[in-house]
Amino acid sequence: MLQSIREKVTGWVAGVILLAVGVGLALFGVDFQAATGNYAARVNGERIPVETVRRAWQNRQAQLHQMMGGEVPEVLLAAQRQALLEEFIRTELLSQRAEKFGYRVSDRQLADRLREIPELQVDGQFSRDRYAALLRAQGLTEPQFEADLRGDMMIRQVQLGIVDSSFVTPHELDRRQALQAxxxxxxxxxxxxxxxxxxxxxxxxxxxxxxxxxxxxxMLPEKVDLEYIELTRARAEQSVTVTEEALREHFENVKDRFERPESRRARHILIPVEEGDDKAAARKTAEELAERARAGEDFAQLAREHSKDPGSAQQGGDLGWAQRGMFVGPFEEALFAMSPGEIRGPVETPFGFHVIRLEEIQAGEQQTFEEARPELEAEYRRERSQTIFYDQTQRMADLAFTALTELESVARELDLPLQKVSDFTREGGEPFGDDRQIIEAAFSEDVLERGENSPLIALGDDRAVILRVARHTPAEPRPLxxxxxxxxxxxxxxxxxxxxxxxxxxxxxxxxxxxxxxxxxxxxxxxxxxxxxxxxxxxxxxxxxxxxxxxxxxxxxxxxxxxxxxxxxxxxxxxxxxxxxxxxDGDPAAQPEEARNGMRRLAERQVGNEEFVAYLVEAERQAKIVRTNIAFE
Known part of the structure; x- marks a missing residue:
């Protein structure tokens, strides 16, 4: 049931996917069976794969080493091993509960959640291109990621259903306020x-x-000397060749974007028809106003006196410049069939009856190829460089995978400099700063211990790196x-x-x-x-x-x-x-209402969390759970 991809994720993906239940291990009686089978744990018959936990443990170890600045005490490692396995078990338990009780996450809810993730946004808006690029960098597909995200949202529903339904009595609130004050x-x-x-x-x-x-x-911190090769989108853009033929073809494909459609400026008088109104009387009023306008009365003045459109009446009915698609059908059909100075009406729409006067027309205009050329060329270069950059990064990744333990041949093949970094620690170092992806890659088991090249590391949308460890200096005590x-x-x-x-x-x-x-x-x-x-x-x-x-x-x-x-x-x-x-003791009655409300919210949250912990304890008591230590061997 739990199709987990947590072992693959780092950085922002880990932050989204991993659900922090936050329950102390002391609440549970934890014992392990002998290392048999190919699972790290089994929850009500559902297996948690060894490799899933093992790779997550590698990520956790890297984080611990960075936090501790080198060696991590064995007692802490042991506690963290147990804690990590319990996280997977509790997540599986809650996932099963969510399925059992029919919790669901709609496509709309999932889409809203994706739009909220800051790492998937560009200029504050969700970017599908950025989403796809980040998933590619993590080796994930959209269905994989969205399935796990949907599952974790269901688990969150279970948790919030308990936490948010908790309450405290007035007596308990008084007691808490008396203690607080x-x-x-x-x-x-x-x-x-x-x-x-x-x-x-x-x-x-x-x-x-x-x-x-x-x-x-x-201790002097553990250090590595790195070799790395780097591709940038700026470099890819230098290889873009812009030809007249390519630009003209691109222009034809996006021609509509360089067309300014016809615009019309009009005034109107609205006589609304609400449910229960006399429709015939409203039509007659509109007809009379149309006749008065055609007879030469000032249309703007008639609109100020009689129009019920709050957005335009005080402006003499002026609707400003508008293009097709901005008004309801009957209004638009009439407006775009009129000549300047013409008055039409009554025109019936769902809002009521309109009397319309067309003031002026601004003809549509198609930019020529030459006029659009600067924007076309910049856009073409941007799109082509993105494609070239992606193709180059994939080739770099393939070559590095084949080379396995060296990058010199890859650098020669791609005509890239083989760059070097000295004394890079688990805290980071120039030119990468404290970038988590670089640190975790440099100190991963494959790269640090096996001497292999790292996978492709995407640093934003326009930079990609592959690295290897050239020299490793373990942590050692400073001289006495x-x-x-x-x-x-x-x-x-x-x-x-x-x-x-x-x-x-x-x-x-x-x-x-x-x-x-x-x-x-x-x-x-x-x-x-x-x-x-x-x-x-x-x-x-x-x-x-x-x-x-x-x-x-x-x-x-x-x-x-x-x-x-x-x-x-x-x-x-x-x-x-x-x-x-x-x-x-403090006097609850003397506390400001704002303070009392704040205390109530805090108390309800505390009670809710306690009830959620109790819920988890009972769920584990009822479950059939088998734990092994295979993942940590």
Missing amino acids: QQREIDYALIPAADFAAGIEVTDEQIEAWYREHSDEF AEVRDEIAARIRTQAAREAAAERGRQALAKLREDKADWESVTKEMGLANVGARLVTRNDSIVPPAVLRAAFSVPRTRISGESPAFDGVSTDDGNFAVFAVSDVQ
């Missing part, structure tokens, strides 16, 4: 880590031990001598923070003794007490870590006679001890 009275004192740094000595042994234990933090001072500073900083935290723990031990007094303890220990403040969750003066910790203290620990004491490391490495002595 809650205030707490706190005292806090900061213990700066810098106060302890001066007396900390760092030995060579400590530096060397730190270097051994944290060598992955001092180079990072010694940096390590010493880290050790000193960490020791100072630990000393500040220990001082804070000592203060907390005293504060938690029976009948301990905040003022006396902080004074005795030489702590800088900031003083009591009544704060909200959004207070901008109290350090964020202190604020978060203070609002996390259970209410049951707080009373006026016995404050709750606690401590926390701040975001800048210092330590804070604090006391929470009072809690005051």
Whole structure:
């Protein structure tokens, strides 16, 4: 059922196709069967192919390497392997549910979605040429892509059907608003880590031990030297030969575009006929107005006084210049049969009865070949260069595929320079910047490990590249001598923070003794007490870590006679001890309507997401799922 093409996609296509369900793996009991069969998983009998997951995993690994700037810890890789397989399983589960309950995506909905994708637009409008070019670059067909997009839209319908139908009761909304607007009275004192740094000595042994234990933090990034060949549409355009014969043939094919059709400027008086109106009376009124106009009365004045057309009445009935196809049939037939100054009417249309006066005619005009030549030549060059560029890129791709592991012969055959790039990392590098397609191709298994040429990489509509790795330098630790001072500073900083935290723990031990007094303890220990403040969750003066910790203290620990004491490391490495002595819930009735509506929407979305997670858990509980680890071997 799941005809997935996810293993082929990168960049914008991946963003459209992959549905992020976003459910924590902890929700599911995941176990794997022995590696048998040719599937990565089986969901209610439907198989998820090994190769589908394997290629998606290659893409995921490339992304992880780029994010981590080199080697990725095995624990993270293991978690990501499991997460990726669960994504495929959940997508298949939801796809089956969508089919079972009759969800459908119409052709119109699919077309609307395609038009919304920014990567398929040119100047803000959907471009079929760009759509076709990008699919070609990804090795996809329109039916493949649209089938998967339609399937993912159906899955989205399942999700939104649950999320968007959720609600919260007024009581629950009041409770949430009271918590959100809650205030707490706190005292806090900061213990700066810098106060302890001066007396900390760092030995060579400590530096060397730190270097051994944290060598992955001092890595020189993995690098490759690339060779590549590049084709551009500008180069293709240079090979376009424009002949007189070709231009004239092109002119004949598009001649209609260089014709200015006849235009007519008219005025009219509209007597509308609504449902239930006396049609005969309306016709008679129009006839009388036509006779008055023919008798010499000012047509424009008659229109101002009697026409019911809101768009033209105040302009004396002036309709401006118009060409065929702009008016309803009966009106157009009459207008284009008239002579300047002639008055006709009544003319009946679905809007009512019209009296028409033709003011003037602007004859149609056909541009000559010579007049149209500059535009014709530019258009011809553009179209021919696009065709030549496409043919050249396909030939380049075929030659590179045949050459397999070298590009010199391809460059010679196509008379292209073999260009080189040094020290290209998973973060990118000139001249490609951080282009994801180039990075993923350069560090893919086929190119990096097998030494093969990359597939054709389309960089927009007018540039294409094929590359290979000429040299690979794995990530390696920086020399100890180079990072010694940096390590010493880290050790000193960490020791100072630990000393500040220990001082804070000592203060907390005293504060938690029976009948301990905040003022006396902080004074005795030489702590800088900031003083009591009544704060909200959004207070901008109290350090964020202190604020978060203070609002996390259970209410049951707080009373006026016995404050709750606690401590926390701040975001800048210092330590804070604090006391929470009072809690005051917010008043929901005092909240602005806008804030209440915002809270309601947020709460409904949270409830909806929780219900969707529960729906997924139940769907998996009912399903027959077999997992294997073949795709990751």
